[in-house]
Amino acid sequence: MRPLLASIPVLLGLLAPSGMAQVPSREARVSLNVAERDMAHIVDYLRERSGANIEIIDTADDAISTTVVTSLQLTDVHWRTALEIAAEKIACIVEERQGGVLLVTKPAPVIYEARDLDIADVIDVIASTGRANVVIAPEVVGTISVRFHGVPWRDALEVVAKTRGYTVVEESGGVLRVVDPVVLQDQLVTRSYQLRYLRPRGSYAPKIESEFVVGGSTPPEGSAAEHFTVLHALRKALSQAGDLDYIERQNVVLVRDTQQVHETVGSILNSLDVEPLQVFCDVKFVSTLNQDILNLGVDYGGEGPLASFGGGQIPITLPFDPGAGGFEDMIIASPNGTGPFVDPTLNGSAATIIPDTVFGALSFTKFAGTLRMLQQDLSSEVIQAPKIVALDGVPATIFVGETIRYAEAKSEQGQAGGLQLSIQEASSSPVEVGFQLLVTPHIIPGTERIMLEVIPKETSLSGTGDSALAPQGFEVFTIGAAGLEGSIALPRTRSSTMVTTMMLDSGQTAVIGGLTTDSDTESESRVPLLSRIPLVGELFKYRTHNRDRRSLMIFLTPTIVHSDADQELLLQQELGRRRRALADEIEAMVGGGIALDAPPAEG
Template identity: 25%
Template sequence: KNLVASDTVTGNVTLRLKNVPWDQALDIILTTKGLAKREDGNVMWVAPAEEVAARERLELEAQQQLEELAPLYTEYVNVNFARASDLSTLITAEENNLLTERGSLNIDERTNTLIVHDTEEKIADIRQLVATLDVPVQQVLIESRIVNASTDFSKNLGVRFGAFKTKDSRSAVSSGSLNATTQALNGDDLEFDDRMNVNMPAGGLGGFGASSIAFAISKADRLLELELSALEAEGKGEILSNPRVVTSNQREAVISQGTQIAYQEASSSGATSTSFQDAVLSLRVTPQITPDDHIIMDLEVSKDAVGALVGGVPTIDTQNINTQVLVDNGDTIVIGGIYEQTKTNSATRTPFLGDLPYVGFMFRNKTQTNDKSELLIFVTPKILRDGLAAAL
């Protein structure tokens, strides 16, 4: 490097240093003599610390004067994906204001445009900031299946767990309704005996195979897969809905269905009016895409049902599940645990004959039912990469 010393730098210094880098030795000398250095490219300027501080102060004042005298321009910056109001708040934030004292920033909300009035340098800085932040937000397709499963349906629900630790990165391990297999890169399938598996597969109805919904969570070199084989039979289960919704990353999506219950409500004047109470099944999902393409989902499931009447106003029985899960892109999470139990007692009889002694029981019939059902919700998040049309 080239060293330039100020005319005010004088005096001698005696040092004895051994195996000390030159830059470290120079710093010791500068500190000892009350000097400071400033570098500009390949040139190092050395002067007393007070002189360096005074020069920097003069340069700053000169720069401020240039900004005050610099001409002002007006630039229209179009914002494509972000909100112009959000960017305006960021640009004019008190702790990081990009505008000069003479500059101004306005917003045209109709066209989502920033109107910047400032020096050419500041306009360039704002354009660079907008180009960095104004990018498309990743979209997530949320697919859900809402199934009302009875106890008979649950008996046909097949569950199989498989876990296998792979030490060879050239192989992949899976498990499902069949034996767990490892498929190497050469295409050969290696059969393994069942390990840590519980197998209760559902048989097909009338010779037809059961539908399959898979839920897999992979973490590093371990694979844990849950395969659900669910069979819908008449009177045993019902798919209530299969809604799909697209939402932005870290934006809440709401899927709901239900009814509004009407009831009469009297006012203080004696007049009556009709009011409505909501009883809905709702699913709230907030996805967050991680850098490695996993999806963190905040899930909230609420199921409302009509309860007893209190003062002529229906009450609402609520059930709620709130959880957070981490899944791979395209995997399915299964949420259960919302049960309903219905007990009924009924009796029928043939008039006159059912009241006869000794033989009347032949003309009477009593029925008792105890139905228990569980609400199962299957949620599958998928990151949209090739547009909405391709995903749907």
């Protein structure tokens, strides 16, 4: 056998995706074509698409909900951008409160001009316009010149304070303080932030070993906090006097810093600590076998066309027993034993008559001279169909196979000067044989598209050993020197690895091919003694040339899982598929008449 390995990766094609219903997503992108619609309808639509908490604050003076947006045309924009533009159309703003709650409000506009006026007086005018509760610290002093024309009062207050180097801090109850940032350094506040979905990297990480793959996941060394990148980002937001601690067991972050820093930390965590989407990966390893077979020569007992040879009516006894399925020596004559005789197997005609000879006729009725050239394309077989759910951006791996341990031999010089052989488990043992797939899904924000990093790998034994010492897939090696020789069987493996990145819609199927193994097998069988006769000996030989090409195709279907309802739907689809497959198998065995009832509907 001469095994040939062809592993040219090819992306064969993309199949049509299944329809997916729109589900709320904080990364949703929308297109709006609005004409004469009130703000409440627009907010309801954006709330449905994003799943965000959006509220409209109506007052006695301004009914924002019923305010009409005359025209708004947007194409493929983030829902938050669409909300802010729609609010701007009716002179409103979007405020974000603690917990990510969004408020659509209409702040009082500031129309005011002043030159070289005391900053406290300017702040007082702005606070009166916005009907806000504002406290001005004693250290806030100086003069300022301003000119505002329709600026929201909160924006005007922030700009005035920042111009003189001060800051605005919001306290409980909505009270605003205008203070010097230096003073805040002595007013540190400690708060705890419970992380829900953000967690350090786990102690275990998927990996795939191949000389063609650079990098890969390795478990982190040290404490979890050292590798928690979110903590690094939060520490950069702290002031010089601030401090941050992480309690791993409760997954809680403790921050001691100014109120302004706490607002920044809260904003960062509100945007990062959100429920991650999941991707359900349905994988099928499909193996196909294509065989090109050439049989040339005389095949005794085959299924090919029969050829009868005539001769004298002389009994012939061969010097060996051909065994079951071989040819038989038989005297063929007419029913009365004289001839001529009719052989219906010759040329397919019952009227074919072989003339009498002096000695009669000899025919080997199972003597089949065949010449076959055929191609067999065997049915495809789904050899593995694993399924896995992976978090967005988190690698996951599937391995289906077996682990084979093997030994290595060492020769050492003994005390008497001779060689001593010892056997122990090899340093590179065990070897894993089977199929492995490593995937890392990345969901494109605001879309139903997935970018997949895919690494499939197939490993199999390719040794030619078939003895008790060397089982199939192993090779026998001789060790030692003259007088002290030994044999050891070691596995011989071949593998196919592919590294690719692809873009798919949710529910779309990618077909990965090119993982192909070729093997050629040549064999010759002959009839003892007769095959050695010059010239006619070829009639007693039979040669077979078998070429196998086994191809492995991987069907990969990723589906975005937005909610528990999606998981339930995927489960029901899988149960339905297995129920249909089981029904088909039962029908094939008993010839129909048995049906599997569907489970009763809930409710």
